[in-house]
Amino acid sequence: MTKPRFLAEKVDAPAPRAGEQPIDYSVPADDDVKTTTCYMCACRCGIKVHLKNGQIRYIEGNRDHPVNKGVLCAKGSAGIMTQYSPARLTKPLKRVGERGAGEFVEIEWEEALSIATDRLAKIRATDPKKLAFFTGRDQSQALTGWWASKFGTPNFAAHGGFCSVNMAAAGLYSLGGAFWEFGEPDWERTKYFLMFGVAEDHDSNPIKIGLGQLKGRPADNQAKFVSVNPIRTGYSAIADEWLGIKPGTDGLLVLSLIHELLQNDKIDLDFLVRYTNAPWLVINAPDTEEHGLIYRNQEGDPLCLDRDSGTFVDALQPDIRPHLVGPVSLPDGRPARTVLDLLVTRYLDEAYAPDRVAPQIGIPAETIRRIAAELADVAFEQTIEIKTPWTDWAGRRHDSFIGRPVSMHAMRGVSAHSNGFQTCRAIHVLQMLLGSVDCPGGWRYKPPFPKVPGSGPTPSPMVGPNQPLAGMPLGFPQGPKDLLIDSLGRPLRIDKAYSWEAPLALHGLMHMVIHNAWKGDPYPIDTLFLYMANMAWNSSMNTAGTMDMLKDRDPATGEYRIPYVIYSDAYYSETVAFADLVLPDTTYLERWDCISLLDRPISHADAAGDAIRQPIMKPDRDVRAFQDVLLDLGARLKLPGMVTEDGTALYPGGLRDYILKHERKPGIGMLSGFRGDGTEEGRGKPNPDQIDRYIANGCFHEMEIPENARFNRFGNLDYLKWATARGLIDNPDPMVLQLYSEPMRRFQLAAEGFGDRQPTNEHDSARIRSFADPLPIWYPPLGEAETEDGYPLHALTQRPMHMYHSWGTHNVWLRQLQARNPLFVHRATAAELSLLDGDWVWIESAHGKVKAEVKLMDGVHPGTVWTWNAIGKRKGAWNLVPEAPEAKSGFLLNHVISELLPPREDGYRYTNSDPVTGQAAWFDLKIKLRKCTVEESGATEPSFALQPRRGGAFDRTVRYGANIKKGAAE
């Protein structure tokens, strides 16, 4: 069905011609080959590692692997050079100099572990929340989150808060699934693909495979790819249509598209009635505590007005004909309106008319109307049908799946703005109105999704000394009652997640941890325990300030304000220099890992899948896999679930043991394949052979979804049963998609003065009232609005496809591709500022300034400048020479991004984040440019003290492969 990615012909080797060099074609590529999972980024591709004399000869994509189907990106292909990188840490380190100076002594693991154990034991015995455990780009949150809960600290999160929690939250609360990497367009069948704000994304290879497939279709099955993005590079470069939108205005564009569709009656009412809360009744009783809530019965089930019977009936029942528009009078006399009615009323407003929004978003009204028409045309005139009979949730049989082949995807161009949650919600509403959710040709869930929108355990607060949490630190609040705040309304978490400042902070606010801990707001902590996050550099806003906070001492006591920092990295990153204790990790080719369905699995729309990493080689340094270390620490601390009753370690074999034995719920463990006797999927007893079976299967396992269960899964009984049987969901109840988000309304009600938990100040109330709207809204990004004057340009970053954040720099091959980053400026804008290629400029924001070299271009929204992300490095970090271009010309835009918004009247400063989810608003940045003088040109600033180089020895000249070839010749 799918077109092969490339054409290739089999050719036989020619006989050698007279005089030509004879060539031995058939040199074997290896003497051993092992499969595992790539970790040059978080995309989770399957790889085959070819070894020759114990050395890596070649890493290639595993053709059988569902994620990458044999392809490998630039980073993955450079894995060899990471494996042999001289920036690898070699031994545990204890700080001896000042923080940040990078002076350490090497210590033995036993000493390192006992230092950590003593410290953590004391914290746990007194006040467990004084441990802040935050992890970055890892794929082990199923383990780390569980560990934190057993330790008893609520102060745990991973990178999601600075990454794309806007997408996660908006998706999970609307569709019960999300963009991010948790869903995908139906690449094979979609006829119209609308992509918002994506440069690269987590689904790195799948998106590329998909786009190649989509664009390479035969003439009779063409599709159109539209990219909405201020910048025309990468994916946007190959789009059939590029919409160079003004940053932060996608919400307006989408609501305008919705306006057009409603105007023209181009919505899928059938779908809305059947699968969404469109007919649910919203109580319209202003100034009462139920105003805006869904009208429900005693059991809490939503009700709607059945037109046949004229009665209010359970909205979840099948075969009712609900009232859709027009006022309703509830039995108790209160007025109500359906969700659809509210929605239509709102978006038909002229405020959303293309002519009105066009000047704000920088896209002509005519184009907006045309895109709306195209969406409607494809969704409603070009439907596709898959003739597979299926059964809906009510037991009704259908002959086929009908597809509205319009698909969408969005990522950080939407999420990294402080209006990203609402913008992403708007996109999901657009999908629902088109009836294009999980249908053939539409956007589709990847298992374990869908889940009931907004459902899940709520976040758990700390219980007390030596006590585990009652649940998990992160969860899904349904309203004010689930916030983690004390009786005075103060945040219980160090990052203020789940407080009025960020009620739906599903992934925490990792970017605020250092600032808050330094400030002691809401309270001081004892130990900051970081794993795999370069927080002293590219994952912090206000990088220079962050480094100062890490170094800052309390003048009264002389102690560091953040008393202790433990960090696990595998390489000599900037953050290593700020740790008191460094736990050196292995590389990804030296350890076990579990890419679990409990975390970020390898599923795709047609199958649920998970995978492992297996050690391909033994470390040649004194390093240990962090997850093994974490379990070891857990055992030393005697954390529940990590020791037996007599106090001995439950998982002495580290993560491998844990993968095999640990059960999250009876029958459900880290891996879903080969459970029980080896034939059970999803649920089943632990199987001691499970890992061997995974290895034999290429280090992954897939549970293929039967054909009748592949679409409309929120309401597909075949799927719901299938997924329940495999433990992906708890029961086969249908899931209703949420156009209107009631939990949001509950927060708003509190802010309006209702209920027993209300914001304690007017600022918080005002924010919640305006931003926690249960129907999508658009507002100008917060950071932007407050710095509008004098900073006319938007400044963005994009990920280079060949670099993973800060960690590609120590890779000999990848750093040759890119060792510096210019500031890209539109030719016309540059002309206004008299800037030429190669000029240096000061990039100035309200927060600070940084210097960069200018490169002119055309394919960018003229009011926007941008650069590649995380190329700039601190001198000496990553074991590079201090003169390295990364440190001299490479720069971080982060220096000019503030982690805080300007102060409100009482001096308090909110985080520079989405007010609903706490998502870091990296892209709200406004700046101005000032041309450097000749003396100022040539090197970036700010520049920091040299981080003394550390790591393995290396040769200036790398002759990798010379010995492999010699070996072959012998």
Added chain:
Amino acid sequence: MYPAYSVIFFTSASGAGYALLALMNMLALIGLLPAERWFGITGFLAGLTAITAGLLSSTYHLGRPERAWRAFSQWRSSWLSREGVLAVATYLPAGITALGWVFWEQIWWLPAVFLVALATTTICATAMIYASLKTIRRWNNGWTLPNYLGMGFASGGLWLCLLGSLFALSSPLPALLAIAFVAIAAGIKFGYWRFVDTDIGRSTAGSATGLGRFGAVRLFAAPHTEENYLLKEMGFKVARKHVATLRRITWLCAFAIPLVAVILALLLPTLSLWLLIVAVLTNALGTVTERWLFFAEARHVVTLYYGAEAA
């Protein structure tokens, strides 16, 4: 193109050397130069030293000089190989002619004819290495071959002139020849410069990428942010103002000063030796500058992939 010193030295020195040998023997063949022993020793020594030093220096430029002998094998297709073969082949008639000249004070016409022919063709072969490269429009044109011949014979002529003065040859012929060659070389060089200054090349970023169909083509990102081999070797650029200065040095040193010096030498026989030394030395400086510019100003079409608009 990167002006590699070994190649600049090689082409300048060997050009002068071959031209000197060719001129000496040409004049001798037509009887305008007596086969005087010491003149012969000095002349052949100077010519062969320049050639040998040049050839040796050219191997510096090689990655694997120990295999240089392999370069003689491909004379059927390669100008570089032909040049190697010719360069080395020239030693044979040169040696034989030198024997006759030095020991017997005779001009053996057969080897001398070969010598003249081979020496001249060697210069042509050197020129053809460059002139045949379609990738470099500033070399791949009708001026390059005459340019090499002209520059070589100008230097050779000045050397001959100096030798004549050294050995108190009464004939003004070498001086007149030198004046002629320097003047011709200058003419060619000016012609060459005019050509390169007006020629815009045959290729554009549009034809190199095939994207000209969409309009002007501009480089957005080079494959690597730091310099690679191609850019170091082929992306070498000199600033316009340096070009102007260097051209001035070239015409002054290679042509103007030597010309004036030779004319003065004719007029002031007592000072002629010193004047001719000045002529030879300034010409050497001028020729090296000319050669440096010949490389430095050359634009390779590969630069079209690195931001150049035309080449």
Added chain:
Amino acid sequence: MTSLPTEPATRRLGLVIDLDICVGCHACAVNCKEWNAGGHMAPLTDFDAFGEKPSGVWFNRIHTFEAGEGADGRTVHFPKSCLHCETPDCVTVCPTGASFKRAADGIVLVNEDFCIGCKLCSWACPYGAREFDEDVGVMKKCTLCVDRIYNETLDTVERVPACVSTCPVGARHFGDLGDPTSSVSQLVAEREGYDLMPEMGYRPTNKYLPPRPRKVGSGGTNGAPCHTGPVAEQADLSAHPFLRWVDRLLTR
């Protein structure tokens, strides 16, 4: 061997690169580096690896260009490796016979054991496809992965150039461009594949497929009208949409 083969090649193996879908990810460049670092021309030496001026031997490099202006402007990612030209001077200028074009399949190779490192072939290549390895002192270049395409120790499906098999979007194809019936030749014919710098006269074997014309309208399959004006003009505006839905009887 630097004379070009006299008899017409039986095959012209080469690559077809689709500029319409290349996203400029550099995957092919790095995978090429990776395979070849231990392959026929190993090593692909890297210089000043962790220093101020990192550089190295690469057989495949990705450029990005902007072409055209304003709304008609485009960004085009542009991979380039050896084009295995039919009449390339890089071969004929070689003084040693190290550089040669194979008669049987047209692949242009360097015999490292013969090469003296004179660099002339790199001067003669218009496309920047030759890479000098200063450390070894010899010229290196794309081999079209001769040690893959004919390697009998590899599975048949793996016998393609590394850059082709790794390209995530499938922008690279491999085959016999001398055979007009081959799938690659057909693709070239269909998409009007072109030569780079045809004026050089080297007759490259590798072909580039141009970016496709922009799609107008919804680009669907049924040739359905691509609405040009506002939808509003086509829709029945007699009733306010809001009211139009009042009487719909839809079953949940």
